[in-house]
Amino acid sequence: MKKTICMLLTCALAATALFGCGLKEGGTEEESYKAVLLVPALGDQSFYDTAAKGMEQVNEKMEGVSAKVIEMGSDESKWESAFMDAAADYDLIIGGTWQSEPYLEKAAAEYPDKKFINFDYDTDPAIENIFTMFYNTNEIGWLSGVAAAAASVSDMENANEEKVIGFIGSMDIPGINDFLVGYIEGARYVEPDIQVLTGYCNDFYDAAKAKELALSQYKSGADVIYLGAATGSSGIVDAAKEMGKYTIGVDTDQGLLYEDTDKEKAYTIITSGIKALDTSIYNAVELAKNGELKFGTHEVYGFDTDGIYLAKNHIYEEITTDSVKEWVTKAEEELKAGKITVSSAFTMSQEEVEALREGAKE
Amino acid sequence: MNNIISHIFNVEFIGVILRLSTPLLFAAMGNVVSDRAGVTNIGMEGSMTLAAFSGVAISAYSGSAWLGAAGAVAVSILFSCFLGYLNLYLKTNIIMAGIALNTFAASFTVFLLYMLTGQKANSAALASKQLPGIRIPVIDKIPVLNEILSGHNVLVYVSLLSIAAVYFLLNRTRLGMHIRAVGENETAASSVGIRTKRVKMAALGISGLISGLGGVYMSMGYLSMFSNGMIAGRGWIGIAASAMGRAKVIPTTISAFLFGIFDSVSNEMQLGNISAELIMTLPYFAVMAGMIIYSVKRTKKEQKNA
Numbered sequence: 120m121k122k123t124i125c126m127l128l129t130c131a132l133a134a135t136a137l138f139g140c141g142l143k144e145g146g147t148e149e150e151s152y153k154a155v156l157l158v159p160a161l162g163d164q165s166f167y168d169t170a171a172k173g174m175e176q177v178n179e180k181m182e183g184v185s186a187k188v189i190e191m192g193s194d195e196s197k198w199e200s201a202f203m204d205a206a207a208d209y210d211l212i213i214g215g216t217w218q219s220e221p222y223l224e225k226a227a228a229e230y231p232d233k234k235f236i237n238f239d240y241d242t243d244p245a246i247e248n249i250f251t252m253f254y255n256t257n258e259i260g261w262l263s264g265v266a267a268a269a270a271s272v273s274d275m276e277n278a279n280e281e282k283v284i285g286f287i288g289s290m291d292i293p294g295i296n297d298f299l300v301g302y303i304e305g306a307r308y309v310e311p312d313i314q315v316l317t318g319y320c321n322d323f324y325d326a327a328k329a330k331e332l333a334l335s336q337y338k339s340g341a342d343v344i345y346l347g348a349a350t351g352s353s354g355i356v357d358a359a360k361e362m363g364k365y366t367i368g369v370d371t372d373q374g375l376l377y378e379d380t381d382k383e384k385a386y387t388i389i390t391s392g393i394k395a396l397d398t399s400i401y402n403a404v405e406l407a408k409n410g411e412l413k414f415g416t417h418e419v420y421g422f423d424t425d426g427i428y429l430a431k432n433h434i435y436e437e438i439t440t441d442s443v444k445e446w447v448t449k450a451e452e453e454l455k456a457g458k459i460t461v462s463s464a465f466t467m468s469q470e471e472v473e474a475l476r477e478g479a480k481e
Numbered sequence: 482m483n484n485i486i487s488h489i490f491n492v493e494f495i496g497v498i499l500r501l502s503t504p505l506l507f508a509a510m511g512n513v514v515s516d517r518a519g520v521t522n523i524g525m526e527g528s529m530t531l532a533a534f535s536g537v538a539i540s541a542y543s544g545s546a547w548l549g550a551a552g553a554v555a556v557s558i559l560f561s562c563f564l565g566y567l568n569l570y571l572k573t574n575i576i577m578a579g580i581a582l583n584t585f586a587a588s589f590t591v592f593l594l595y596m597l598t599g600q601k602a603n604s605a606a607l608a609s610k611q612l613p614g615i616r617i618p619v620i621d622k623i624p625v626l627n628e629i630l631s632g633h634n635v636l637v638y639v640s641l642l643s644i645a646a647v648y649f650l651l652n653r654t655r656l657g658m659h660i661r662a663v664g665e666n667e668t669a670a671s672s673v674g675i676r677t678k679r680v681k682m683a684a685l686g687i688s689g690l691i692s693g694l695g696g697v698y699m700s701m702g703y704l705s706m707f708s709n710g711m712i713a714g715r716g717w718i719g720i721a722a723s724a725m726g727r728a729k730v731i732p733t734t735i736s737a738f739l740f741g742i743f744d745s746v747s748n749e750m751q752l753g754n755i756s757a758e759l760i761m762t763l764p765y766f767a768v769m770a771g772m773i774i775y776s777v778k779r780t781k782k783e784q785k786n787a
Contacts (some may be wrong), residue, residue, distance in 0.1 A: 120500060160600055160601065162591070162595070162600055162601020162602045162709070163601075163602050163603075164600065164602045164603070316488065316752055317747070317751070318751040319751070320754070322713060323710075324708070324709055324711065324713060325710070325713035326603070326704055326708040326711050327501075327504075327699060327703055327711060328748070329712065330703070330704060331497070331500075331501060331744075331748050332748050332751065333496075335488065335497075335748055335749055335751075335752060336491075336752070337554060338488070339488070339752055347631070349776065350602045350603065350709055351708070352706070353602070353603045353605060353704070353706060353708045354704055356704070357704050357705055360705075368587030376605055377605055379606070380605060380606055380607065380608050381605070381608070384605075407635070480752065480753065
């Protein structure tokens with residue numbers, strides 16, 4: 120008897136659940152255009168958080184579009200089903216970088232009537248219903264290198280005599296080295312003899328390792344270090360505060376992040392090289408909704424299209440000297456005018472990157 | 482290249498080694514105590530992570546670094562005892578329980594961080610406190626020694642004291658004798674009236690206390706904030722160091738410092754033209770070499786005795 124009641128109750132429950140879903144599907148939601156962004160995890164205070172900000176703006180400002188961000192987790196084996204599920208439910212599915220490429224393409228092949236976007240992805244899409252876009256990260260690196268070198272040779276309060284700057288990356292991979300290549304070239308644009316020290320944490324999270332690398336670079340005469348160590352970058356800022364030196368942020372305006380809690384840390388961050396992931400995603404969603412986005416094509420955003428730029432917040436205005444501002448302005452003008460071509464780690468061989476990196480340490 | 486050599490053969494470098502070895506030393510010493518009682522504290526990584534987070538959170542809200550440290554250690558002790566409860570009283574496989582608790586700690590700290598600050602990467606939004614550095618009165622006046630020994634974070638000295646404390650505990654106290662007895666032969670120990678479960682629980686608690694200090698050092702001494710994943714395997718290295726030292730205090734101390742030294746050297750070597758990947762393998766290579774040397778010596782000894 121008990122068993123029967125149990126069974127009946129279970130069936131009833133299942134039925135309500137199914138019925139409930141059915142009702143919702145048939146409701147008003149179908150009218151709005153549904154876009155979803157799939158990321159591994161939020162909270163990096165730079166890359167994925169900026170992308171998610173674009174989706175937030177869509178929800179706030181764009182009419183007739185509902186946007187959602189889904190965190191898939193760091194376990195890549197779950198990504199395929201995440202993309203498949205998303206493709207079944209949403210009109211526009213957005214993924215990021217080469218990491219989501221295989222899953223995104225598979226879902227795009229399975230759902231040819233749905234549209235897909237892959238951002239920060241450096242080649243043409245493989246399938247007609249995908250749009251890919253890329254940012255000239257090497258130009259971010261280049262502008263950051265200009266600012267770093269100009270600060271190093273300037274009379275800024277905590278700059279030293281030695282012509283040495285540093286770069287700390289999370290991993291020795293093209294995505295990170297693209298910043299590095301630009302950074303070295305930008306630094307040499309200001310000061311041909313400059314020495315650029317490089318270190319890798321070989322980890323995205325190890326802030327202690329990043330700090331130790333930073334301390335050893337600062338002690339070797341570096342006065343500015345580029346924050347390329349992902350979540351671990353907080354350790355570099357810590358080291359900069361301790362040693363009274365400078366850093367340069369990446370992807371978002373990192374100086375503003377620390378401002379409320381730790382002014383000293385905020386004032387170590389001269390400027391940040393920003394990738395306008397939020398606006399480019401916002402614009403892409405808008406175009407896609409109006410049916411104007413050219414799927415099957417690839418777009419590159421650089422300094423000339425405001426896809427990347429240097430953050431000039433009040434900290435930058437306060438702490439940099441006129442010579443730094445002049446160098447940065449001059450560099451920006453020449454870059455915009457197309458007088459400068461920055462090399463890219465994506466088109467260089469590993470040997471070429473290594474040669475450049477090791478050569479800059481001398 | 483000269484640059485690197487001058488960095489490594491520099492008195493300051495000993496300070497670097499001390500700084501980097503401290504968390505490893507805490508983890509290793511914590512494991513020595515539990516290992517000797519016959520339970521490996523697999524939850525080491527998790528207890529360090531939780532302690533690192535609790536220290537930051539408590540100090541930010543209470544305004545006191547010491548209160549933060551005390552709270553963090555308490556959390557770490559509870560966490561280790563919970564592992565003990567699962568293993569000793571509920572008979573869970575300790576590896577399974579440890580893995581579960583470690584993954585729990587890794588994610589739960591991020592969850593709490595998000596609840597408190599709205600950020601998932603680090604506690605930059607919390608104005609947490611840092612434990613002070615200490616200048617040792619007499620040594621501070623001696624030229625070279627003061628650079629090496631003075632001016633470190635208070636927990637660096639505590640970690641060095643913990644070596645002596647663990648040695649004393651294991652060899653000179655009643656509890657220490659019971660711990661060793663239980664670890665060597667549980668049946669024999671219980672036959673003479675030692676309450677083995679209680680002893681193991683106490684050992685895990687002490688292990689939690691010491692490793693908790695390691696976690697506190699990471700977020701309130703070495704760095705000034707909690708950052709997601711900041712323990713980065715240091716708890717596991719502590720377990721490895723204790724295994725390499727056969728859970729004996731002196732050999733374990735040496736292996737923990739070995740890890741610290743290789744870690745420091747690999748950081749400095751990145752300044753020069755040596756591939757980072759190769760250097761990163763140094764600590765692990767050192768473990769393997771150490772284990773091989775140890776085993777060869779041991780088997781030779783055994784052959785002689787036989």
